[in-house]
Amino acid sequence: MILPVIAYGDPVLKKKAEEIDQNYPDLKKLIEDMFETMYNANGVGLAAPQIGRSIRLFIVDATPVAEGEDGDLTCEDFKRVFINPIIFEESGEEWNCEEGCLSIPRIRQEVKRKSTLKIEYYDENWDLYEEELDGFAARVVQHEYDHIEGILFIDRINALKRNLLKGKLRDIETGNISTEYRMKFYK
Numbered sequence: 001m002i003l004p005v006i007a008y009g010d011p012v013l014k015k016k017a018e019e020i021d022q023n024y025p026d027l028k029k030l031i032e033d034m035f036e037t038m039y040n041a042n043g044v045g046l047a048a049p050q051i052g053r054s055i056r057l058f059i060v061d062a063t064p065v066a067e068g069e070d071g072d073l074t075c076e077d078f079k080r081v082f083i084n085p086i087i088f089e090e091s092g093e094e095w096n097c098e099e100g101c102l103s104i105p106r107i108r109q110e111v112k113r114k115s116t117l118k119i120e121y122y123d124e125n126w127d128l129y130e131e132e133l134d135g136f137a138a139r140v141v142q143h144e145y146d147h148i149e150g151i152l153f154i155d156r157i158n159a160l161k162r163n164l165l166k167g168k169l170r171d172i173e174t175g176n177i178s179t180e181y182r183m184k185f186y187k
Contacts, residue, residue, distance in 0.1 A: 003037045003051045004022045009173030011186075012049050017056045019084045024055070031081055031124050034059050041181035043102045045140050047147030050103050052184070053131040056084045057146035059066070062136060075179050078137050085121035088146055092116035097139055099153045105179045107168055109157045113142050124165040 006012060023104070032054070038046040038059060047058035061079040092115035100108040117135040119141060124128060133141055143153060154162055154169070171177050175185035 001036065002040045002182060003033055005037065005041060005046075005102045006050050006168055006184040007172050007183050007185045009186040010052075010184070012052055012054055013103060013147070013152060014150045015054050016150045017047075017049055017054045020055045020057065025054070027036065028101070028124065030142045031057075031059065034049070037181075038102075041102050041179075045144040046102065047144045048145050049150075054172050056148045058085070058148060060140050062140045078140075081124040082119075082144070083122040083124070083126070084142070085090050085141075085145060085148070086118055087117050087119045087142070089118040090116070090142070091117060092112040097136075097141075101143070101153055102181070104152065104154060104169070104172060105177060105183070107154070107165060107172075109154065109161060109165075111143075111153050111156045113156075117142060119145075138154060139178055 004040045010101055028047075034048070034051065034057075037051065038044075038061065044064075045058060045060040045063045048055045061080050063078055088169065090113075094112045096110045096112050098108045101110045115138060117134050117138045118130065120128070146153065146156075154165065159161050173185070174187045175183075
């Protein structure tokens, strides 16, 4: 089932999400619905707060769009489910890359992030993983991880740029915008 994406302005997007356990109701169905919703909106990641659930869960599938500067795929088969993830190290050079967000449609901004991270998480089968990711894969995971921490990508840009976006953000918050995918507006 395609779920509505929660729009900028809803408090659930600014709240630190709660851990879940294996007894979380209908988790497999929720994950399936999240993938269907993400694909329908042409996204590469979706966090549970973006569908109104304040839980520590996000999904990514960066395979279709992740090409490196030389045209080589850097995220071939990079499709994952992250449950109760913990980023315990970010390292490497910071690099700027333009980011967008399904909850903040039609706004893209340069965001500076570290190039490498180490993360621990459970997958949909509750198998525990520890992984080191870099490049585009690390960036996608950092963006989605921010969502479960109550941080939006626009929180990572300077105040002047954020101030220039106030009108567009107000339009999103009030539903004065159209998208190709279902959205739920706070006001």
